Amino acid sequence: MSLSSFTSNHLAIFLLLPCIASWARHAAIPRPTPVNTEGRCLPGKGKITLARAVSGVVRPNLNPSSAIKLAVGTFSVIGDFPGHALPGVFFFVIGLWWSTKSILKYVCKKHKQTCYLGSKALFQRLEFLEGIAVVTMTLIGIIGLQFFAGGPHLIIHNESPWKRVLRLQHLTLYFFFGLLGVASILCSTVSSIPVSLIKLMMSNAFFVESFIFYNHTHGREMLDIFVHQLLVLVSFLTGLMAFIEFLTQKNILLELLRSSFVLLQGSWFWQIGFVLFPPGGRTAWDLLDHDNIMLLSVGFCWLYALAFIVIGANYAFITWLVKSRLKKQCPSEVGLLKNVEQEQESEEEM
Template sequence: MSQNQSKENQLLMEVTGHRLKTKGISVSSSLFTGLAKEATDCLNPIRPPKKQLSSEFIVSSSLKSRRQIEICILSRRTEKTLHIKHFVPGDSQGHFLAGTLFLIIALWWSTKSILKHVCKQQKRSSSLITKEFFFRAELLEGIVIIGMASVGIIGLYIALPKIHQFSDKDYKLALILHWHHLAMYVFFAILGGTKILCFIISSLPVSLVKLALSNAFFVEAFIFYNHTHGRSLVDIFGHQLLSFAIFLAGLVAFIEFLTKSNVVLELLRSSLIMLHGMWFYQISFVLYPKNRNYAWDLSDHNNVMFLTICFCFYYALTCAIIGINYALVTCLVKWRLSKLCTSETQLLKNHEQQEESEDEI
């Protein structure tokens, strides 16, 4: 290769890299070389004969053709390749909202399971927490779950006009992904309706709630596993870990459906749902960084291995949160019961003193 060609190829690669950086896209070295080649081919019709012109003129003509290089990159195979590898639909707000909701639900379900378990162990707990409290809590849960599903469906409807800004292929993909989310919201709405009906109609078995819960998680895991068409390596792996956590939560819920109430299974399900919510945060951080200069390389296998470590530490964190919650709820119930006992004993003493004074009179 001559000195003129090396200078020109170096310029073309600089222009190509600048164009991709401004779009927030990172590409592999092989793909980058292919892009530079295609940009070189685009300049062939306008390149003057090398024998008649100096190297400085060839470089200056390449500078004048910078816009043509960019048009070639966007109009040929490059656009298709970048669409397949780096089109990331969705936004960080949606993932953050879903993660927050699942964290709140998991924390409440773990607290409710611990309360039931502690109240069974304590004989005088019926005066502190009655059965009506848990009954009303179940009804409120059903209403909240239906409300969350409705908010998700409304959010999909609001975001629908935004996908019209994409190209035809991206529009079709984004529309299918909208239907994916709609299917998940429908099954969670079914869960909320089942929870309300089972506690209003006494003839319906309460175990149907656990069956509806497992169905909702199984459907969500299945959809998220097939939610990664045309995505990059890190994106696919992150969604696979998410579907794995959701599937485990659905499996534990199905085991609860087959068995009687078991506090260990309930807390295990709550920890997996909490992991589910935390992993939504991690996906939002990886795919939609606020600063594009520090964006993750979605094709780097080292990032895949790092995400496995993050997943394990997130699960350890959920177990620690469940353990702390168990200790706090147990201490709180015992403290309230001891306070009730002291007040009752004080009332009894006052009553006995009054009786003694009346006898003396």
């Protein structure tokens, strides 16, 4: 081959690359991805085409040859909407309950209620019931992984290695949250176990969640990676708040901040389900459009604001309940406490 023909051929290739890149960036909504029995995209027929791989849309930091190899061996998005909605409900319910419990303890202690609602025995029973509820939620999640959403029905060799690894990641998440429920049950029944073990297991569960989701998006598209990165961020912050609570006991602000992060996780799981697996035949999101990332970043902030609104409304309701209802149930005790408080105030004034 002569030098002139070699130069002309490569010149033509480099002239065509910008056209291919422009077409890839302005492509419409991606078509469904054909996959084989192992859950992998078929070469040259998936959402990530050769042109998109060469243009660097999938992984801009890769050279064209590595991008082509990635496009050939990339994976499809595995999951469904119920698989994200179910943990979303779990996180939202448990976050709402944790905020309710923290506010109730704080309000009862602030108003010095001696009624049964603020007693230590009641909160021990609530910790026991909370542990049972968390263990039940994790068992429901594990059963759903096995028998629903195309699960293997306890026959592991029926799955491809790729699906098996993804299912094992979700199973690990449920297992560590199950340990949290077991710790709550033991701490409420065995007096020799320190209560701080609950906060330690809670921080471990959320740290494991952030670590698993950080390594959960290999070979996926841009928007899919972004929504999971935000989930990693909020789960890590939740674990960090729980660990700080383990070091500094009984701080209402830290407890409410941790509850707000858990509420945000619940709502964000629902948002991920709507983005990746739109229910009811709705229009699919363009997973390669950067405008969708900008829109979801704003939505993430508004969901966090919604979590604070929920906690604020919960605080107002519990405060009203303690002040107006519990005083009617034990007026003599409240009157006695008022007399003691007045005497203490008069002594301080003297």
